[in-house]
Amino acid sequence: MSKILIVAEHDGARLNASTSKCVSCAAKIPGASVDVLVLAVDGAAVAAQAAALAGVSRVLVAENAANVEPLAAVLAPQLAKLAAGYTHVFGPSTTFGKDLMPRVAALLGVGQVTDIMAVEGAHSFKRPIYAGNAVLTVEVPADATVVATVRVASFEAAPQGGSAAIEKVDVSSVALPSHTRFVSRSGATTGRPDLQSATRVVAGGRALGSADGFKIIYSLADRMGAAVGASRAAVDAGYVPNDLQIGQTGKIIAPELYIAIGISGAIQHMTGIKDARTIVAINKDGEAPIFEAADIGLVGDLFAIVPEIEKQLGG
Amino acid sequence: MRRIMVGVKRVVDYNVRVRVKPDNTGVVTEGVKMSINPFDEIALEEALRIKEKGLADEVLAVGIGPADAQQQLRTALAMGADRAILVQTDATVPPLSVARIFRQLIDKEQPLLVLLGKQAIDDDNGQAPQMLAALWDRPQAVSCSKVEIADGKATVTREVDAGLEVLEVDLPAVLSVDLRLNEPRYVKLPDIMKAKKKPLDTMSLGDFGVSEAPAFRTVRVEPPPQRSKGVMVKDVAELVDALKKKGLV
Numbered sequence: 349m350s351k352i353l354i355v356a357e358h359d360g361a362r363l364n365a366s367t368s369k370c371v372s373c374a375a376k377i378p379g380a381s382v383d384v385l386v387l388a389v390d391g392a393a394v395a396a397q398a399a400a401l402a403g404v405s406r407v408l409v410a411e412n413a414a415n416v417e418p419l420a421a422v423l424a425p426q427l428a429k430l431a432a433g434y435t436h437v438f439g440p441s442t443t444f445g446k447d448l449m450p451r452v453a454a455l456l457g458v459g460q461v462t463d464i465m466a467v468e469g470a471h472s473f474k475r476p477i478y479a480g481n482a483v484l485t486v487e488v489p490a491d492a493t494v495v496a497t498v499r500v501a502s503f504e505a506a507p508q509g510g511s512a513a514i515e516k517v518d519v520s521s522v523a524l525p526s527h528t529r530f531v532s533r534s535g536a537t538t539g540r541p542d543l544q545s546a547t548r549v550v551a552g553g554r555a556l557g558s559a560d561g562f563k564i565i566y567s568l569a570d571r572m573g574a575a576v577g578a579s580r581a582a583v584d585a586g587y588v589p590n591d592l593q594i595g596q597t598g599k600i601i602a603p604e605l606y607i608a609i610g611i612s613g614a615i616q617h618m619t620g621i622k623d624a625r626t627i628v629a630i631n632k633d634g635e636a637p638i639f640e641a642a643d644i645g646l647v648g649d650l651f652a653i654v655p656e657i658e659k660q661l662g663g
Numbered sequence: 664m665r666r667i668m669v670g671v672k673r674v675v676d677y678n679v680r681v682r683v684k685p686d687n688t689g690v691v692t693e694g695v696k697m698s699i700n701p702f703d704e705i706a707l708e709e710a711l712r713i714k715e716k717g718l719a720d721e722v723l724a725v726g727i728g729p730a731d732a733q734q735q736l737r738t739a740l741a742m743g744a745d746r747a748i749l750v751q752t753d754a755t756v757p758p759l760s761v762a763r764i765f766r767q768l769i770d771k772e773q774p775l776l777v778l779l780g781k782q783a784i785d786d787d788n789g790q791a792p793q794m795l796a797a798l799w800d801r802p803q804a805v806s807c808s809k810v811e812i813a814d815g816k817a818t819v820t821r822e823v824d825a826g827l828e829v830l831e832v833d834l835p836a837v838l839s840v841d842l843r844l845n846e847p848r849y850v851k852l853p854d855i856m857k858a859k860k861k862p863l864d865t866m867s868l869g870d871f872g873v874s875e876a877p878a879f880r881t882v883r884v885e886p887p888p889q890r891s892k893g894v895m896v897k898d899v900a901e902l903v904d905a906l907k908k909k910g911l912v
Contacts, residue, residue, distance in 0.1 A: 454798050605912075
């Protein structure tokens with residue numbers, strides 16, 4: 349039987365939605381029992397949220413003052429120690445999990461499966477390669493611990509309604525390094541929906557021309573209650589901050605509605621949006637590759653079209 | 664000697680639209696343009712800039728791949744790397760084996776810093792830097808967009824989901840680099856001529872006790888599911904109408 353340990357992503361107070369996606373992925377493995385591990389300074393609040401996820405058997409809480417920031421070098425030895433007895437160790441394919449999980453795999457002396465997009469069996473998984481232009485099915489040897497990151501856009505959030513037991517675990521005997529120190533974090537606290545979990549996303553590309561030009565994207569997004577995203581070109585040009593980037597090296601999203609405005613549709617961008625339920629493309633170039641993937645396309649001047657959409661949506 | 668080790672992987676060029684082989688064993692690489700993994704090129708550029716600031720003495724480029732990967736290492740030498748090592752194999756080397764090879768080279772080369780791309784654009788694994796840092800028991804900083812070296816420490820800015828994070832790490836350390844760290848230089852013709860005289864040593868997997876057997880079995884490679892062809896609308900009214908019909912606005 350598969351025993352799966354999922355490392356929780358959180359900010360000290362709130363459980364990130366990515367953890368719930370990992371639970372859904374783990375639940376696809378037949379007969380699996382699923383535990384969630386909270387590494388924190390004070391894990392009570394996060395543990396309670398994890399315990400409420402349907403499908404979770406136990407929530408383990410390892411508290412240590414060193415866990416105040418999610419430093420991979422500090423978390424990895426604790427996770428590796430607690431992985432004993434588990435057949436699978438999962439983390440989300442977010443910047444948190446991408447940082448941590450390979451370090452854990454190496455400490456356990458096993459390979460890692462990156463970006464699970466589908467579960468084919470307890471040791472067999474589908475994952476994207478070449479920016480999603482090919483899908484690889486890999487099989488991990490039956491005797492190896494499966495360490496993996498879960499492509500969160502490929503799985504629904506686990507429903508609420510669980511009542512898992514919460515247990516404290518002691519890993520204070522694990523030596524933790526002091527060679528890596530957190531200095532600061534700066535991020536957009538925009539009040540807008542989170543790009544990775546939003547049901548609607550409005551994104552802009554280089555064609556917006558400037559940070560000022562991007563204002564029409566924010567305005568439409570706010571009217572629709574949508575998150576704002578961007579192509580790499582728009583981020584590189586400095587129109588918007590890096591945390592808005594969607595694509596192979598940015599965020600992978602799966603909203604109900606994705607509106608791409610002035611984005612040509614490079615393959616590296618398309619891999620970030622192909623799980624969107626409905627894709628709308630607005631571009632002045634009718635030959636832009638984005639239209640090959642769009643469900644609804646409109647060719648024209650985005651500076652005329654975007655305000656007009658906002659107007660027609662009404663107040 | 665203050666040395667920086669840089670990983671240089673030969674991959675299908677990022678502009679190539681890759682196709683899956685009809686027998687589903689992989690993707691077509693025959694007759695396809697190959698290049699240095701773009702993230703590795705950024706790592707190399709950063710190493711060269713650190714050296715040009717007088718903060719390092721030598722840049723060593725390391726590749727693991729087929730004999731043809733010499734081309735990418737020659738390009739790295741032309742960009743300014745001082746010497747190169749090719750660990751030659753026709754096998755696909757998984758990230759943990761890459762990390763084990765680099766770990767052994769570190770014992771010999773004693774680098775101040777290891778700079779690697781945050782992922783290779785072929786297998787998109789994004790594992791080798793973190794695995795190497797674990798095996799070496801040293802700091803890692805993943806997805807760096809700014810690197811400052813001073814007093815035996817690196818202060819790095821990382822691109823994370825929430826925005827930007829700054830870490831201070833003791834050296835030696837492993838840094839994996841992101842797109843906005845720098846813009847790699849173009850190679851000039853005289854540099855290509857000069858690069859031909861720079862040392863490029865060849866080693867084998869056997870030199871590191873690493874087997875050619877893959878860690879995971881490739882069951883199948885297939886094209887991604889295609890989205891069905893959409894519709895074009897002629898104006899905003901039609902667009903809004905279509906969105907309303909789908910219940911999306």
